[in-house]
Every structure is written in C-alpha cells, then in structure tokens.
Amino acid sequence: xxxxxxxxxxxxxxxxxxxxxxxxxxxxxxxxxxxxxxxxxxxxxxxxxxxxxxxxxxxxxxxxxxxxxxxxxxxxxxxxxxxxxxxxxxxxxxxxxxxxxxxxxxxxxxxxxxxxxxxxxxxxxxxxxxxxxxxxxxxxxxxxxxxxxxxxxxxxxxxxxxxxxxxxxxxxxxxxxxxxxxxxxxxxxxxxxxxxxxxxxxxxxxxxxxxxxxxxxxxxxxxxxxxxxxxxxxxxxxxxxxxxxxxxxxxxxxxxxxxxxxxxxxxxxxxxxxxxxxxxxxxxxxxxxxxxxxxxxxxxxxxxxxxxxxxxxxxxxxxxxxxxxxxxxxxxxxxxxxxxxxxxxxxxxxxxxxxxxxxxxxxxxxxxxxxxxxxxxxxxxxxxxxxxxxxxxxxxxxxxxxxxxxxxxxxxxxxxxxxxxxxxxxxxxxxxxxxxxxxxxxxxxxxxxxxxxxxxxxxxxxxxxxxxxxxxxxxxxxxxxxxxxxxxx
Amino acid sequence: xxxxxxxxxxxxxxxxxxxxxxxxxxxxxxxxxxxxxxxxxxxxxxxxxxxxxxxxxxxxxxxxxxxxxxxxxxxxxxxxxxxxxxxxxxxxxxxxxxxxxxxxxxxxxxxxxxxxxxxxxxxxxxxxxxxxxxxxxxxxxxxxxxxxxx
Numbered sequence: 245x246x247x248x249x250x251x252x253x254x255x256x257x258x259x260x261x262x263x264x265x266x267x268x269x270x271x272x273x274x275x276x277x278x279x280x281x282x283x284x285x286x287x288x289x290x291x292x293x294x295x296x297x298x299x300x301x302x303x304x305x306x307x308x309x310x311x312x313x314x315x316x317x318x319x320x321x322x323x324x325x326x327x328x329x330x331x332x333x334x335x336x337x338x339x340x341x342x343x344x345x346x347x348x349x350x351x352x353x354x355x356x357x358x359x360x361x362x363x364x365x366x367x368x369x370x371x372x373x374x375x376x377x378x379x380x381x382x383x384x385x386x387x388x389x390x391x392x393x394x395x396x397x398x399x400x401x402x403x404x405x406x407x408x409x410x411x412x413x414x415x416x417x418x419x420x421x422x423x424x425x426x427x428x429x430x431x432x433x434x435x436x437x438x439x440x441x442x443x444x445x446x447x448x449x450x451x452x453x454x455x456x457x458x459x460x461x462x463x464x465x466x467x468x469x470x471x472x473x474x475x476x477x478x479x480x481x482x483x484x485x486x487x488x489x490x491x492x493x494x495x496x497x498x499x500x501x502x503x504x505x506x507x508x509x510x511x512x513x514x515x516x517x518x519x520x521x522x523x524x525x526x527x528x529x530x531x532x533x534x535x536x537x538x539x540x541x542x543x544x545x546x547x548x549x550x551x552x553x554x555x556x557x558x559x560x561x562x563x564x565x566x567x568x569x570x571x572x573x574x575x576x577x578x579x580x581x582x583x584x585x586x587x588x589x590x591x592x593x594x595x596x597x598x599x600x601x602x603x604x605x606x607x608x609x610x611x612x613x614x615x616x617x618x619x620x621x622x623x624x625x626x627x628x629x630x631x632x633x634x635x636x637x638x639x640x641x642x643x644x645x646x647x648x649x650x651x652x653x654x655x656x657x658x659x660x661x662x663x664x665x666x667x668x669x670x671x672x673x674x675x676x677x678x679x680x681x682x683x684x685x686x687x688x689x690x691x692x693x694x695x696x697x698x699x700x701x702x703x704x705x706x707x708x709x710x711x712x713x714x715x716x717x718x719x720x721x722x723x724x725x726x727x728x729x730x731x732x733x
Numbered sequence: 734x735x736x737x738x739x740x741x742x743x744x745x746x747x748x749x750x751x752x753x754x755x756x757x758x759x760x761x762x763x764x765x766x767x768x769x770x771x772x773x774x775x776x777x778x779x780x781x782x783x784x785x786x787x788x789x790x791x792x793x794x795x796x797x798x799x800x801x802x803x804x805x806x807x808x809x810x811x812x813x814x815x816x817x818x819x820x821x822x823x824x825x826x827x828x829x830x831x832x833x834x835x836x837x838x839x840x841x842x843x844x845x846x847x848x849x850x851x852x853x854x855x856x857x858x859x860x861x862x863x864x865x866x867x868x869x870x871x872x873x874x875x876x877x878x879x880x881x882x883x
Contacts, residue, residue: 372874373759377861384860400857408857638876650876672883 278389279360279382281324282353288318292325299332300394301421302455309333323349327361330368331395336599339368356385360392367399370642375399390416397425404644406432420449424459431463439463454484458493465497466708473497488517492527496710502719504534525555525563529570530710536574537715545571561595562606569613570712578621585614604641608634608649615653616679619660627657648674659683664690678707678717701725757873758807758880759856761844761863766851770867773879777812779851782827787849795831796843796852800824807882808853853880 283289295311298304309332315325326346333339343365350361363378379396386392397412406429413422413429423446430438443463447456461476474497480490495510511531518524532547552567568588575581588610592603611630618627634650655670656679664687671684681704688697705725707718760776762768768787771779778784779793786792798805800817813820824831834840837858844852845862852863856873859865871878 373856373859373865373872376857377859380858380860405857635876642874647876654877669882 277386279356279386279392280354282357283315283319283322283325285319285322288315288322288325291315291318292322292328295325295328296391297419300391300416300419301450302453303421305332305334309338321349321352323353323361324357327357327364331364336601343368356382359385363399372403372642390418394419394422397422397429401425401429402644417445420446423449424456427459427463431466436467439467452483454480454487454490457483458487458490461490461493461497465493465500468706468708470497470501486517488514488519488523491517492530495527496530499530499534499537499710499715500708502537504538507531507534521558522560522563525551525558525560528554529563529566532567533570533710533712533715536712537719541574541576544574556591559595559597561591561598562602565589565591565595565606565610569610572613572617573712574716575617578617581617582614582621585610585617601641601643604637605643605645608637608646611637612649612653615656619656624657624660627653627660631657648677652677652680655680655687656683659687668696675703676707676709678704678711678713678721681707682717682721756804756807756882757856757878758804758853759859759873760866760868760880761841761852761854761859762866763845763848763850764862764864765848766864768866769864770870773812773869776868780808780812780853781823782830785830791849793830794843794847794850795827796834796840796847796850797824797831798834798837798840798853800833804855805853807880810882811880 281289281292283292291311292315295308295315298311299308309329312325312329316322316329319325323346326342326349330339330342330346333342346361347365350358353361359378359382363375363382366372366375366378379399383389383392383396393412394416397409397416400406400409400412410426410429413426416422417426423442427439427442427446430436430442440460440463443456443460446459450456457476457480461473461480464470464472464476474494477490477493477497480487481494484490491510491514495507495514498504498507498510508531511527511534515524515527515531518527528551529548532544532551535541535544535547548567548571552564555561555563555567565588568584568591572581572584572588575584589607592598592606592610595603598606611634615627615630615634618624618630631650631653634646634653638646638650651670651673655667655673658664658667658670668684668687668691671680671687674680675684681700685697685700685704688694688700704718705722707714760771766787767789775784780795780797782795784793797808797820800809800820805817805820809815809817809820813823824833832843834843834852837854840852840854841858841860841863844850844854845860851866856865865872868879873880
C-alpha cells in the first residue's frame with residue numbers, strides 16, 4: 245500500500261509543468277529543481293506519481309505498470325508515463341509499444357524528459373554507452389531530483405553495479421524502499437553490518453509490510469544465518485499469509501541446510517501459492533534440485549522430467565528447456581548430457597511465444613552448460629566453437645546474462661588450454677557462478693596469487709544460493725576444505 | 734519483493750554478487766576528432782607519447798587520472814605495463830603533452846574542450862561531450878573489451 249507520507253513527498257519532489265514543456269533551448273539551464281513532467285491532465289499526473297511511489301517502495305512491476313496505464317488513459321500523450329513503462333516492464337511487447345510512443349511524444353516534452361526517454365530507449369536497445377551518457381546528462385541537469393536518483397540506482401543494480409548504486413539510494417532514504425535497495429547493495433560488497441542495519445531501517449520504515457521481513461530473511465540466508473532466515477520468513481508470512489516468495493524462501497533455506505525432505509514439503513506449499521504457472525514450474529524445478537543435493541540422481545531425473553512434461557503441456561518452453569539444462573549438469577555420461585542440451589536448445593527454438601531477446605538469453609545459458617560438459621568429455625574444439633557462438637550472441641545482445649555466460653565459458657576454455665592469466669580475467673566477471681569460481685580459484689593457484697586464492701576459496705565456500713550449480717559444487721568444496729584443514733591439524 | 738528477478742530460465746539473485754564488480758576504462762576523444770577506433774598497439778604508442786600527432790596533424794594531449802588511482806591500475810596493467818611511479822616520471826618528462834586530471838569530471842571537461850585530446854576515464858562517467866573509441870574493434874561493456882579489471 246502507498247503511504248500518505250510517500251504521496252506527500254512526491255508532491256514535494258516532482259515539479260510539474262502542465263501542458264507546456266520547457267523549450268529545448270533551456271536544456272543547459274533547467275528552470276526547475278526536478279525533472280518536469282509534461283501532461284495536459286492534473287489527474288494523469290497524480291496517478292503517475294502514485295505509480296512512481298509504488299515502484300520505488302516495493303518494485304511491484306505489474307501493479308506499477310497498471311497504475312501508469314491508468315495515467316495514460318487520462319492523457320494518451322503523456323510521454324514520460326510511456327517512458328517509465330518501457331523502462332520497467334518485463335513484457336517485451338509492452339516495452340516496444342511504450343518505447344515507440346515515448347520517443348514519438350517526447351518531441352513535445354522538455355529536454356530533461358527527452359534525455360530520460362533516450363536513456364530508457366538506449367538501454368533497451370543495448371546501447372549502454374549512450375544510456376550512461378544520457379543518465380549522466382539528465383542527472384547533471386536535475387541533481388536534486390530524488391526520483392531520477394532512485395532510478396539511476398535501480399538501473400545500476402540491473403547492470404550489476406551495486407557499489408555505484410549506493411550513493412543514489414543513500415540520497416533517497418526518505419523512500420522506504422531505498423533501504424531495501426541499500427541492504428542488497430551493501431550485501432553485494434560483503435558489508436554485512438551495513439546490510440543488516442539497512443534491512444532493519446527498511447523494517448522500521450514499513451513495519452506492517454511483509455517484504456522487509458522477506459528481504460532480511462534472504463540476506464540472513466546469504467550470510468549463512470539460517471535460523472534468522474527461517475524466523476524472518478515466518479514473520480513475513482504471519483503479516484501476509486499469501487506472500488509466496490517467503491514460503492519459497494523457507495523451502496530454499498531448508499534445501500541449503502540439507503533437510504531435503506522438509507524442503508520438498510515446503511516447496512509443495514509454495515507451488516500451491518504460486519501466482520503464475522511459470523512460477524509454479526520454476527519452484528517445481530527448485531524442488532527437483534533437492535534430489536541432486538541428496539545424490540539421488542535417478543529421483544532427480546524423474547522429478548526434472550515430470551516438470552518438463554508439465555511445462556510442455558502448459559506451453560512453458562523456458563521451464564521445459566531449463567529442466568533439460570539442469571539434468572545435463574549432473575549426468576555422469578557426457579554424451580547423455582549433450583543430448584539433453586540439444587533437447588533444451590530445440591525446445592527454445594520451437595517456442596514461438598518467446599521474444600528473440602529472451603530466447604538468446606536462455607540459449608546463452610544452454611551454450612555455457614555445453615562448454616562445461618564438452619570440457620568434461622575432453623572436447624576442447626567443440627567447447628571453443630560454443631564460446632565463439634556465445635561471443636556472437638554477446639555482441640548482438642548485450643544483456644548481462646549473455647555476457648556472464650560468455651566470460652565464464654571463455655574462462656573455462658582458456659583454463660583448459662592452460663592460459664591461466666586470461667582465464668582469470670574472464671572468470672572474474674561473474675563471481676556468483678560456482679563453476680567459474682572453482683576454476684578461478686585454480687587459476688589463482690596456478691598464477692601463484694595466494695591472497696586472491698584465499699578470497700576465491702572463501703567466496704565459494706560461503707556461497708548460499710539455492711541453485712543447482714551451488715548444490716553441485718559448494719557442499720563438495722566445503723567438505724574438501726574441511727578435510728584438508730583437518731589433515732593439516 | 735526482495736531483489737529476486739527472474740532473468741530467463743534461471744534465477745538471477747540481483748544484488749548478491751560476492752565481491753565488487755569489474756571496472757572498465759573508456760578511451761575518449763573530443764567530439765570533433767574523426768577517429769572512431771584504434772588498435773591497442775596504436776593506443777599504447779599514443780599514451781606513451783611516442784605518437785605525438787593525429788593523422789590530421791593536430792597535436793595529441795593525453796589526459797589521465799592520478800597514476801596511483803585505482804582506475805589507472807587497469808591502464809598500468811593492460812597498456813603501459815609499468816608502475817605508477819614510472820608513469821608519473823613519464824608525465825613529468827612530457828609536461829603539456831600529458832595532463833593529470835583531478836577528477837573524472839575534470840578529465841571529461843579537458844578532453845571535451847581541447848582539440849587533439851585523448852583521455853582514459855571510468856566508463857560510467859562518460860557524457861555526450863566526448864566520443865568513445867573502439868579498441869581492437871570493441872567498445873567498453875562489449876565482450877572481450879581490453880580495458881577491464883577489478
């Protein structure tokens with residue numbers, strides 16, 4: 245829910261020009277402290293501001309887009325409302341439609357609005373250098389605009405630039421949601437004291453909401469504080485029994501603690517609460533991971549095949565392909581793994597409902613898995629060919645997922661070739677991938693870098709992400725470290 | 734919502750990277766400079782003040798940050814292949830041709846307003862007042878770009 249305090253703050257922070265935008269000639273010397281909002285309708289403006297407040301507080305995309313669409317219904321020529329929808333929407337068709345409208349309508353808006361819309365359009369077209377320049381220019385014009393600052397932070401997080409995002413959120417802590425963003429940014433930098441302080445501030449700022457507890461639970465889990473995670477997830481569910489991500493969090497946490505039967509029971513509850521079929525299928529995949537954690541690969545095969553079959557029946561190509569990709573990661577027979585990856589690629593190709601961009605992202609992850617399994621089978625030439633394919637993908641679609649898949653795959657191949665220096669540089673790009681971290685640790689050892697080796701070993705050992713990759717690498721690595729430490733004593 | 738964001742077929746937990754993200758340096762020139770790309774070999778010659786003029790005859794001014802700054806470590810590792818002290822000595826022996834800017838903003842102002850200037854700047858500081866050059870066929874943030882590091 246939107247707090248009255250936040251609505252009041254919007255009124256203070258947004259200066260509004262109704263009907264008349266500032267002429268471009270004033271671009272270098274803005275007349276307002278904050279980005280002007282050009283609309284012919286005061287009602288549209290008010291609804292638009294409510295949408296901003298909503299998004300900045302809880303990041304609920306669908307609800308926010310809905311609110312901004314109501315603003316556009318009141319003023320169809322509302323360029324900035326179209327621009328914001330294009331910026332935050334997850335639906336590629338929605339993005340394209342609103343981007344086109346925003347760009348056309350921005351001709352009648354102020355220079356600041358034009359720059360904001362250019363920032364959004366350049367981002368969605370993968371022109372990140374132009375997007376950075378747009379962002380810096382509009383922030384330079386309106387350095388005191390809190391909404392712009394908040395969106396700069398939000399955008400930088402999406403580019404994995406948490407450290408750079410921090411100053412923007414620190415300037416906007418009058419929005420309760422900024423504390424949430426700050427908590428995650430500090431966690432990315434391993435500043436646990438600040439992480440917990442920010443998460444608690446978020447809770448104080450929104451005491452009746454479930455999300456602050458859910459966030460604190462997730463961050464506690466990242467830190468390995470599983471008991472705290474359980475109690476905060478339960479507190480979130482107590483405040484809002486329909487808060488499905490907290491139920492999922494409980495299941496994921498049981499999986500990480502090694503109580504797999506309990507994790508499966510909790511996943512079953514989460515699946516029943518899932519808001520969409522796609523999320524239900526995602527969470528069923530999480531449940532199937534638990535058999536891998538138990539080293540029961542036959543049961544895992546059965547569970548993943550069941551999810552694939554259900555996903556196929558519901559037309560969920562991403563989830564069907566993901567089931568095959570995950571199976572490929574733990575197959576003992578590399579040939580069986582490669583056949584599963586072919587199947588995943590076929591499913592992605594055949595899914596006509598998926599946008600090209602989304603398909604390319606999914607394909608990149610499948611190609612990375614192929615590189616790993618080709619290397620396991622000693623097929624260096626084939627692995628190199630997949631890296632070349634990933635390179636082409638990365639140059640046509642610059643999404644972070646693809647770039648990370650490319651660097652991790654390239655690093656794996658370079659390591660297999662004994663080129664440890666270049667391998668380390670590539671593997672450093674994605675420090676959330678256990679496969680890449682494991683190879684990076686080896687590269688540092690080969691390069692004689694003890695401080696970096698220690699850091700990589702600790703990072704890998706402390707990785708508490710509820711993913712299949714974590715299940716395959718991290719528990720075994722922890723055991724190996726304990727054995728080595730025990731032998732040393 | 735927590736910072737869970739579904740990114741394709743696997744869960745990307747935004748915000749939970751385990752260490753600081755990589756940095757990238759952009760090679761920037763003033764807007765009127767017709768150059769759009771350089772090889773790393775040519776860039777190294779320019780930055781070491783071995784190449785002193787652009788093909789159109791205009792004098793090159795090299796604008797860098799303090800050689801001891803973290804950003805310049807990438808340039809030291811990947812281009813100069815030398816220590817910060819040696820770079821300081823190079824700058825001292827080429828006063829006027831090599832300028833040390835006090836901030837990214839200062840660097841962009843000098844490069845954007847001085848004909849023939851070329852600078853190395855954190856990619857997240859760039860503005861529309863400068864052009865970014867491709868190095869070995871790649872722009873910053875593209876796969877395989879040279880000037881990146883921790």
